[in-house]
Amino acid sequence: MSKKGLSAKIASRKAVVGIVGLGYVGLPLAAAFAQKGFRVVGFDVDAAKVKALASGRSHIADVSSPTIREIVSGGRFAPTTQFSRLSACDAIIICVPTPLRKTKDPDLTFILAACEAIMGRLRKGQLIVLESTTYPGTTREMVRPVFEGSGLKAGRDFHLAFSPERVDPGNKTYGIENTPKVVGGVTPACGALAAELYGEIVDSVIEVSSADSAEMVKLLENTFRAVNIAMVNEIARMCHRLGVDVWEIIDAAKTKPFGFMPFYPGPGLGGHCIPVDPNYLAWKMKSLNFEPRFIDLASATNSRMPDYVAGRVAELLNGMGKAVRASRILILGVAYKPGVKDIRESPALDVMKLLLDQGARLSYHDPFVPRVSIEGAVLRSAALTPASIKRSDLALILTAHASVDYSRVLKHAKMVFDTRNAAAGISRRNLRRL
Numbered sequence: 001m002s003k004k005g006l007s008a009k010i011a012s013r014k015a016v017v018g019i020v021g022l023g024y025v026g027l028p029l030a031a032a033f034a035q036k037g038f039r040v041v042g043f044d045v046d047a048a049k050v051k052a053l054a055s056g057r058s059h060i061a062d063v064s065s066p067t068i069r070e071i072v073s074g075g076r077f078a079p080t081t082q083f084s085r086l087s088a089c090d091a092i093i094i095c096v097p098t099p100l101r102k103t104k105d106p107d108l109t110f111i112l113a114a115c116e117a118i119m120g121r122l123r124k125g126q127l128i129v130l131e132s133t134t135y136p137g138t139t140r141e142m143v144r145p146v147f148e149g150s151g152l153k154a155g156r157d158f159h160l161a162f163s164p165e166r167v168d169p170g171n172k173t174y175g176i177e178n179t180p181k182v183v184g185g186v187t188p189a190c191g192a193l194a195a196e197l198y199g200e201i202v203d204s205v206i207e208v209s210s211a212d213s214a215e216m217v218k219l220l221e222n223t224f225r226a227v228n229i230a231m232v233n234e235i236a237r238m239c240h241r242l243g244v245d246v247w248e249i250i251d252a253a254k255t256k257p258f259g260f261m262p263f264y265p266g267p268g269l270g271g272h273c274i275p276v277d278p279n280y281l282a283w284k285m286k287s288l289n290f291e292p293r294f295i296d297l298a299s300a301t302n303s304r305m306p307d308y309v310a311g312r313v314a315e316l317l318n319g320m321g322k323a324v325r326a327s328r329i330l331i332l333g334v335a336y337k338p339g340v341k342d343i344r345e346s347p348a349l350d351v352m353k354l355l356l357d358q359g360a361r362l363s364y365h366d367p368f369v370p371r372v373s374i375e376g377a378v379l380r381s382a383a384l385t386p387a388s389i390k391r392s393d394l395a396l397i398l399t400a401h402a403s404v405d406y407s408r409v410l411k412h413a414k415m416v417f418d419t420r421n422a423a424a425g426i427s428r429r430n431l432r433r434l
């Protein structure tokens with residue numbers, strides 16, 4: 001099929017869209033295309049996930065099971081593990097994970113596996129888009145050669161682009177439709193076609209000049225966050241040393257109506273985006289003999305926060321005539337950010353490990369996380385009762401879930417160390433803040 005032919009199928013929403021990877025990025029994307037009238041084939045290697053989706057059950061909080069039931073029963077969404085069906089897709093969007101190896105190097109095995117699956121079914125006229133966050137050059141240097149190994153040429157026989165995912169799990173304000181979508185092709189024609197495809201489901205498409213540029217846009221967005229979070233974590237340590245309240249400082253600074261954007265200190269950097277994405281850029285730059293000093297400094301600064309928090313806890317306990325060893329510490333919040341159950345890279349786990357290593361007796365309460373395993377021990381979220389609060393020598397707030405009653409914690413606790421300003425506005429003699 002020619003570019004014109006695919007363009008027409010996109011415009012008439014008759015194009016069959018394949019989504020490879022049905023996680024927090026792929027499944028909402030599949031639902032968005034299906035709800036706009038496209039036929040979508042969702043590919044995943046996890047047969048259990050596929051089976052559940054086929055029976056109308058969603059495993060992603062941002063896509064409801066009724067939505068899945070509706071698009072599956074309406075014949076708009078077909079979840080499958082049969083990658084042979086890729087040949088029937090006119091457009092294929094790759095939404096697989098891009099984690100880091102233990103060595104902090106990029107792990108592109110999932111992208112490679114997806115490309116190899118597509119490679120075997122690549123045919124003239126298809127549009128392939130990579131959404132997985134990766135270093136600049138991946139689409140052009142790695143993905144394109146894999147596909148051109150078929151003898152087909154990008155920009156002539158098939159089309160290839162990159163478009164960074166901007167899914168923010170749990171965000172009730174911004175979803176796929178109203179979040180501008182950046183797109184860049186390995187050729188201008190590729191970029192234009194990808195822009196047409198996304199233009200059918202999002203309000204605004206931002207086309208940039210190349211796939212490399214689109215890859216870099218995403219890394220700028222998330223490196224911006226990692227560096228600013230690191231900076232404010234260092235400011236917090238400065239403020240403590242200076243005897244001023246960092247939360248008061250930030251609240252006053254953010255009254256500046258221009259030229260300032262607040263970030264907040266905490267026990268460290270969690271999640272599967274912000275601690276990971278900047279390392280993809282750092283890795284690429286080091287391969288070009290360029291020293292990514294801001295990224296390295298931010299990573300070191302953020303990684304040091306769990307130790308800093310554990311040190312402050314020890315100081316507070318010492319002030320109460322106690323050692324960390326044998327002290328009962330009630331942890332409030334283990335998820336990586338408020339309102340989510342995700343504990344990936346959560347700094348709370350690092351703090352808990354440090355305190356356990358010093359002999360503390362930990363309990364925790366997190367309404368979103370029923371159990372965690374730390375150092376081989378399984379801890380279960382305890383009910384937050386006056387008794388459980390009173391029993392602790394210190395309550396340590398690490399994630400500020402909105403559903404927790406912090407004034408109640410302060411009422412019954414001997415001491416509260418609040419690393420998230422969860423108890424903002426409450427001043428009590430037994431409250432200390434980061």
Ligand code: SAJ
Pocket residue numbers: 165166167168169221222225229262263264265266267268269270271272273274336337338347
């Ligand atoms: N954090 C701080 N201080 C801050 C902001 C965040 O310590 O001022 C910590 C959080 O507690 C968390 C980590 O940083 O542990 C990451 O938090 P995040 O707010 O960046 O949330 P994420 O990881 O879910 O990031 C996602 C990203 N979305 C995409 O990559 C598509 C990010 O670009 C979004 O800006 C972010 O959501 C968001 O704004 O919610």
